[in-house]
Amino acid sequence: MNDTGQRFRGVMSPVLTPFNSDLTPSVPRFVKHCKWLIKQDVGLAIFGTNSEANSLSVAEKRSLLQALLDAGLQPSKMVPGTGTCALPDTIELTRHAVQAGCSGVLMLPPFYYKGVSDEGLFRSFARVIDSVSDDRLRIYLYHIPPVSQVPITLALIERLLKTFPKIIAGVKDSSGDWNNTAAMLREFQPQGFDVFAGTETILLKTMQGGGAGCITATGNVNPTAIVHLYKTWTSTDSESRQQALNATRAIFQKYPMIPAMKAAIAATSGDAVWGTVRPPLVELNGSEVTELVRELDVSGFSIPDAASLSGSAA
Amino acid sequence: MNDTGQRFRGVMSPVLTPFNSDLTPSVPRFVKHCKWLIKQDVGLAIFGTNSEANSLSVAEKRSLLQALLDAGLQPSKMVPGTGTCALPDTIELTRHAVQAGCSGVLMLPPFYYKGVSDEGLFRSFARVIDSVSDDRLRIYLYHIPPVSQVPITLALIERLLKTFPKIIAGVKDSSGDWNNTAAMLREFQPQGFDVFAGTETILLKTMQGGGAGCITATGNVNPTAIVHLYKTWTSTDSESRQQALNATRAIFQKYPMIPAMKAAIAATSGDAVWGTVRPPLVELNGSEVTELVRELDVSGFSIPDAASLSGSAA
Numbered sequence: 001m002n003d004t005g006q007r008f009r010g011v012m013s014p015v016l017t018p019f020n021s022d023l024t025p026s027v028p029r030f031v032k033h034c035k036w037l038i039k040q041d042v043g044l045a046i047f048g049t050n051s052e053a054n055s056l057s058v059a060e061k062r063s064l065l066q067a068l069l070d071a072g073l074q075p076s077k078m079v080p081g082t083g084t085c086a087l088p089d090t091i092e093l094t095r096h097a098v099q100a101g102c103s104g105v106l107m108l109p110p111f112y113y114k115g116v117s118d119e120g121l122f123r124s125f126a127r128v129i130d131s132v133s134d135d136r137l138r139i140y141l142y143h144i145p146p147v148s149q150v151p152i153t154l155a156l157i158e159r160l161l162k163t164f165p166k167i168i169a170g171v172k173d174s175s176g177d178w179n180n181t182a183a184m185l186r187e188f189q190p191q192g193f194d195v196f197a198g199t200e201t202i203l204l205k206t207m208q209g210g211g212a213g214c215i216t217a218t219g220n221v222n223p224t225a226i227v228h229l230y231k232t233w234t235s236t237d238s239e240s241r242q243q244a245l246n247a248t249r250a251i252f253q254k255y256p257m258i259p260a261m262k263a264a265i266a267a268t269s270g271d272a273v274w275g276t277v278r279p280p281l282v283e284l285n286g287s288e289v290t291e292l293v294r295e296l297d298v299s300g301f302s303i304p305d306a307a308s309l310s311g312s313a314a
Numbered sequence: 315m316n317d318t319g320q321r322f323r324g325v326m327s328p329v330l331t332p333f334n335s336d337l338t339p340s341v342p343r344f345v346k347h348c349k350w351l352i353k354q355d356v357g358l359a360i361f362g363t364n365s366e367a368n369s370l371s372v373a374e375k376r377s378l379l380q381a382l383l384d385a386g387l388q389p390s391k392m393v394p395g396t397g398t399c400a401l402p403d404t405i406e407l408t409r410h411a412v413q414a415g416c417s418g419v420l421m422l423p424p425f426y427y428k429g430v431s432d433e434g435l436f437r438s439f440a441r442v443i444d445s446v447s448d449d450r451l452r453i454y455l456y457h458i459p460p461v462s463q464v465p466i467t468l469a470l471i472e473r474l475l476k477t478f479p480k481i482i483a484g485v486k487d488s489s490g491d492w493n494n495t496a497a498m499l500r501e502f503q504p505q506g507f508d509v510f511a512g513t514e515t516i517l518l519k520t521m522q523g524g525g526a527g528c529i530t531a532t533g534n535v536n537p538t539a540i541v542h543l544y545k546t547w548t549s550t551d552s553e554s555r556q557q558a559l560n561a562t563r564a565i566f567q568k569y570p571m572i573p574a575m576k577a578a579i580a581a582t583s584g585d586a587v588w589g590t591v592r593p594p595l596v597e598l599n600g601s602e603v604t605e606l607v608r609e610l611d612v613s614g615f616s617i618p619d620a621a622s623l624s625g626s627a628a
Contacts, residue, residue, distance in 0.1 A: 023401070023441070049426075049427075054399040054400065054424075054426035054427065055399060055400050055401055055424065055426070055427075056400055056402075057372075057400050057402040057403050057406075058371075058372075059402075060402065084399075085368045085369060085398075085399070086368065086369050086370055086371050087337070087369055087592060087593060088370070088371040088373075088374065089371050092371075109594065110368075110369065110593070110594045111426065112363075112368035112369075112425065112461065112462075113363075113368065113369075113461070113594055113595065114460070114461055114463075116594040116595065116596075117594075117596055119596050120593050120594035120595055120596045121593070121594050123593040123594070123596070124593035124594045127337070127593055146428070147426065147427070147428055148426075149428075149463055150594075278401060279401060279424070279434050279435070279437040279438035279441055280423065280424045280427055280430040280431075280434035280435050280437070280438045280464075281427065281430065281434055282430075282431055282433050282434045282437070
């Protein structure tokens with residue numbers, strides 16, 4: 001409870017993971033993209049859902065994080081996703097992140113087995129905390145039932161907060177259910193538990209409710225405007241700027257989001273390799289790309305300084 | 315199509331993974347359990363859903379398989395689960411299984427991302443096949459939408475079979491939808507694609523429909539009777555023996571299956587450690603164990619030669 005001042009607040013992005021044509025991660029593109037996000041004042045929630053992180057091995061995640069550190073990026077801006085199906089993997093990734101000095105970790109519950117109990121999930125988180133056994137550990141719970149199919153209930157949060165008050169630092173709520181976000185803001189934010197909206201479409205409401213910001217896919221392509229709303233949400237035009245954010249997101253959401261964001265970066269940076277996704281995802285086809293680019297153009301949206309994202313040269 | 319005579323047919327079990335009290339896998343108990351299954355003529359579908367395999371790391375799975383080989387068990391009786399969320403992990407585990415001489419592999423689709431296309435899943439399987447690049451590879455597709463939430467459709471099977479006729483060897487159908495199993499039997503079994511029921515409750519119907527057997531959790535506790543039905547399904551009393559199998563399974567299914575089977579082995583072997591499960595699962599509590607044991611007793615069921623499963627001595 002006493003270190004909330006040191007925590008990352010604001011806008012974070014589940015950082016897209018660029019792949020080479022052979023489907024290996026493109027380390028130089030990844031470093032470039034992270035530097036670009038930092039420049040936009042966006043925090044690095046590397047290895048989130050939109051990072052295709054669940055399609056990466058533990059070794060790949062470790063080496064991508066290491067590449068960021070080697071490139072001189074500040075771990076205080078990083079909140080890597082470390083929750084996997086398998087307890088040993090979650091422990092290994094979490095320990096690695098803490099030892100690297102990351103600001104926190106974003107932790108999915110174990111998500112293969114369905115219909116598991118809060119008791120089982122509590123034991124899973126508790127085991128990770130006990131095994132990592134490091135006072136610096138800060139966990140942001142990752143509630144995304146539409147994908148994980150395993151919810152993190154309010155009762156579970158309450159028990160975790162009571163048992164590990166210093167370590168349980170907050171949540172990313174990607175439930176898509178505002179009532180749930182509102183309940184978290186009401187029940188837990190006053191205890192220093194930072195509630196991040198899982199999408200910028202509820203950023204204004206989340207800030208009005210006392211929340212900490214948002215962790216949002218679209219931060220990968222539309223960082224400037226999202227950060228601007230975060231910083232100036234009390235100003236009189238905030239509602240109209242919220243609407244503008246929503247309109248941009250809606251264009252991407254006409255397509256599968258990850259391929260669409262990668263396609264937009266590929267098209268506007270001129271670096272076609274950026275369009276690559278790892279199976280089971282599929283890249284947009286040619287006509288989808290054309291249509292997406294056209295719609296973005298018509299809306300007046302452009303990815304800021306997209307050219308700087310191009311290429312594999314370091 | 316030309317090697318169907320060498321494939322495993324009959325009853326396989328997703329082998330329970332015994333854990334020590336500290337939640338590490340108990341290698342000696344695992345080896346004992348596998349030897350016991352083989353003695354009962356049950357094949358080893360190690361690393362299935364009921365093996366808590368999705369709670370194990372890649373390294374743990376590799377070393378458990380290696381322990382079986384070191385103990386002299388025949389890889390021709392083994393069909394390890396090798397499908398994970400992450401392509402590199404699936405490739406690594408599949409390659410390891412093939413190089414070990416395993417009869418085949420049971421492959422989940424990548425299961426984190428939901429709503430993915432058949433095209434994306436096809437690319438995932440194709441990539442594994444191309445990367446492993448070994449003529450000995452035989453893949454059993456693992457269709458278990460209630461848990462994975464990612465189905466393997468009939469259209470996907472058709473495309474995979476057409477593209478990789480020698481490698482795509484069959485399916486475990488755990489859909490719980492007999493119409494789906496029947497369609498697979500009708501469409502694909504005649505092409506040498508072995509359809510295994512995902513539960514012994516439809517073993518008789520599956521055999522009547524020309525299927526290859528079943529891969530079933532309950533094989534871990536009730537192997538003798540299940541194998542007996544498989545071997546004598548054409549006899550006149552097979553329907554009543556099917557009913558008896560169903561009745562036994564129904565007792566275990568009153569509880570979460572994995573903890574219940576482990577509790578039954580713990581209780582009847584006298585080895586309490588067998589009751590251990592890895593989070594997010596939770597072991598049965600004392601009164602549940604008492605009730606389960608009582609119900610099994612009343613039904614006249616007992617685990618054959620349970621005493622031989624006890625203890626960590628090799």
